[in-house]
Amino acid sequence: MRSTFFALALLCSACGGAEEAATKTGDVNVTVASPATVARGSNTFTIRIDHPHATAVEATLWMPSMGHGAPYDPRAVKLDDTTYRLEDAMFSMPGAWDLRVKVTCPHGVSTQTFRYEVP
């Protein structure tokens, strides 16, 4: 079972005005540590963001081959400036699920998707 996913770059402006976002955009690495076994039912993930200025982290679950999500979104609990615990990520059926992590920074919002195979 995959245990760690290394994100590609999350585009998120570090500082400055909105108009400066394009030039001051930096790469933000997001790491999602999954539990030892991702399973149907409730799962907890740890999200680490290589950026101290994120103002919000949200996550949703989506089952792309079925065209629907989970009954509710998991809760992102902030542990420190760069670490969040994602609680109650509910996979309601087996198959491929996408965990979409949305990171809001002072001047930008970006979304990264992680794929999980739920047995």
Added chain:
Amino acid sequence: MTTAQSVRGHWNGSGRYVDGGDARDRELRFEARVITKLGRSFQIGAIVPYVVTDRRFGDRASRGSGPGDVSLLSRYDFVRVGGENGLPGIALTLGLTVPTGRSPDRARDALGTDVTGSGAWEARPGIAIEKIWWTGWYVFGGVGVGFFAPFKRDDGSTIALGPRMLAVVAGGKSFTNGLSFALGATHEQEAAPRTDGLRVGANRARTSALAFAGYEIDDNWQVLASLLVDVIGREQIAATTIGFGIRRAWNVY
């Protein structure tokens, strides 16, 4: 007809089977079916389901139920059932699914046990071919293609489920004592859904082995039993489904 389905696991995107472990995922479906003739060649009908789902994943368990999606059926026989003049029976069929059940997006239960429908209208034209020999042997084949109407989610996005093809082929024998049986296979293929016009996910497929038995108690009453075992798939759950039903027929002609 009452069917009981138990999910054993699923097939992933590359077609590899993944066992479901100790998770419990069962569905009981009660269906009231009615079909009536309108003239010699035309039939209409409806299926009204009620769905009960029972799940246990890890330390969580839940049970939910509710009315499912109602199906309206129609069929026109170009060549009557059983065949004539050397031709097999040929019929065009049209099914319409009305999303009267609770869709996954409207689920309130954490494990989704209150989900009883797809959330989308579906039109399903098809063709059925049947041949019966005087010895009692018969073969049946049918194929239908389902087209879903797009629907909007609460977040404003538009979901369009991909069209799906459903096919069944079976053969068996009817005996003079009222007993009949059939063995066959079903196959379903479904294109990936689209979100706001963008194709997401993968195509899905599943092939199942089918066994069927029936017994005519008298001219009006028949008992039915079926077994459906999913054997190959891709991006699909793997389940075993048993069914039992009682049919009452009225001779109106």
